[in-house]
Amino acid sequence: MWVGAFFIVFLAAVAGSSCGAARLYRFPLSNRVAIQDWRPFNVAHRGSNGEIPEETALAYKRAIEEGADFIEADITATKDCVLICFHDPILDDVTDIAAHPEFRGRRATYEFEGQNLTGFFVVDFTFEELQRLRLRQRYSFRDPSFNGKLQIITFERFISIALEASRTVGIYPEIKSPVFMNKHVQWPQGKRVEDSFMEILQKYGYKGKYKSDEWNKQPIFIQSFAPTSLMYISNITDSPKIFLIDDYTVRTQDTNQSYAEITSNRYLDFISNYVVGIGPWKDTIVPPNITTGYLMNATHLVSRAHSRHLQVHPYTFRNENQFLHFDFHEDPYEEFEYWIKTVKVDGLFTDFPGSLHRYQEWNSKE
Ligand SMILES: *[C@@H]1O[C@H](CO)[C@@H](O)[C@H](O)[C@H]1NC(C)=O
Numbered sequence: 001m002w003v004g005a006f007f008i009v010f011l012a013a014v015a016g017s018s019c020g021a022a023r024l025y026r027f028p029l030s031n032r033v034a035i036q037d038w039r040p041f042n043v044a045h046r047g048s049n050g051e052i053p054e055e056t057a058l059a060y061k062r063a064i065e066e067g068a069d070f071i072e073a074d075i076t077a078t079k080d081c082v083l084i085c086f087h088d089p090i091l092d093d094v095t096d097i098a099a100h101p102e103f104r105g106r107r108a109t110y111e112f113e114g115q116n117l118t119g120f121f122v123v124d125f126t127f128e129e130l131q132r133l134r135l136r137q138r139y140s141f142r143d144p145s146f147n148g149k150l151q152i153i154t155f156e157r158f159i160s161i162a163l164e165a166s167r168t169v170g171i172y173p174e175i176k177s178p179v180f181m182n183k184h185v186q187w188p189q190g191k192r193v194e195d196s197f198m199e200i201l202q203k204y205g206y207k208g209k210y211k212s213d214e215w216n217k218q219p220i221f222i223q224s225f226a227p228t229s230l231m232y233i234s235n236i237t238d239s240p241k242i243f244l245i246d247d248y249t250v251r252t253q254d255t256n257q258s259y260a261e262i263t264s265n266r267y268l269d270f271i272s273n274y275v276v277g278i279g280p281w282k283d284t285i286v287p288p289n290i291t292t293g294y295l296m297n298a299t300h301l302v303s304r305a306h307s308r309h310l311q312v313h314p315y316t317f318r319n320e321n322q323f324l325h326f327d328f329h330e331d332p333y334e335e336f337e338y339w340i341k342t343v344k345v346d347g348l349f350t351d352f353p354g355s356l357h358r359y360q361e362w363n364s365k366e
Pocket residue numbers: 111114115116
């Protein structure tokens with residue numbers, strides 16, 4: 001067996017439009033330890049963002065060190081069509097944009113997913129401008145040591161972090177807010193954000209059905225809350241897709257369907273032609289009683305999905321007390337245990353991939 005890594009050089013062609021850029025990454029592609037698939041997937045939600053500001057290179061590297069199976073990212077677009085890892089439509093909550101007087105005039109109000117939202121919108125800044133900003137933790141109760149030190153990264157940089165890992169690490173990118181991205185970003189030649197997203201994945205060799213040889217080498221789940229985006233890319237790629245499901249109160253951004261509609265048996269039958277699983281907000285699977293802080297009875301969503309061979313990857317598991325229901329006695333391991341052994345989910349999005357990994361190592365040795 002070869003011990004040394006093989007390196008392949010990827011050279012991007014310099015495209016004619018402002019949306020192309022030359023980049024160079026080197027990857028060890030051979031002889032990496034395979035992704036584990038005999039227990040639920042540990043999906044590092046926005047990287048190890050419980051410890052390090054979300055969607056940064058350091059948060060993703062930390063997640064890999066901690067044992068994540070997949071690193072997860074929200075893919076949004078800049079004004080000059082660069083795809084980046086960033087969750088919110090506006091920069092206000094997790095960057096130091098307020099400390100940049102040169103951008104003061106950029107505040108705007110746009111309708112975003114049914115509501116008027118005011119702030120500094122990502123789509124109004126070029127990637128170069130965004131590089132001047134520094135990220136910080138979303139929650140004040142999380143470690144501030146890295147606040148003000150880390151930059152926004154591109155989708156390509158995110159991919160390179162997974163491909164450079166010494167073991168096989170999957171990626172779990174989300175086509176984020178496609179309706180808004182297609183309305184507010186000027187895509188060249190009548191393209192859509194989904195086309196740009198797929199071009200990048202194809203450039204880095206992501207393809208193949210779930211558990212195919214190609215998938216095993218470069219595992220990926222593509223996620224979106226917008227069913228029409230998943231259907232659209234089904235014409236472009238056979239990579240596995242996950243349909244995200246929001247809170248009961250939220251309607252789909254593209255088809256304006258209610259929670260009840262998209263979780264009906266009829267709709268699950270339909271969407272299972274396009275996706276290998278669903279990614280629901282965990283409170284919709286097991287609703288909490290907000291008066292008592294305890295969970296109520298589980299719904300049948302997991303069994304209805306499983307009976308259609310759909311995986312279930314709920315979000316988001318967070319260690320802190322304010323996110324844990326009293327059933328779990330302020331112990332995140334009890335929460336993992338309940339969701340894995342009782343609810344029987346197939347993957348978990350967590351802000352603390354290190355905790356989930358340690359729980360799994362202690363409880364589910366192959
Ligand atoms: C947003 O604001 C505009 C202009 O004031 C208004 O016409 C529109 O109805 C508002 N949209 C929502 C969803 O409140």
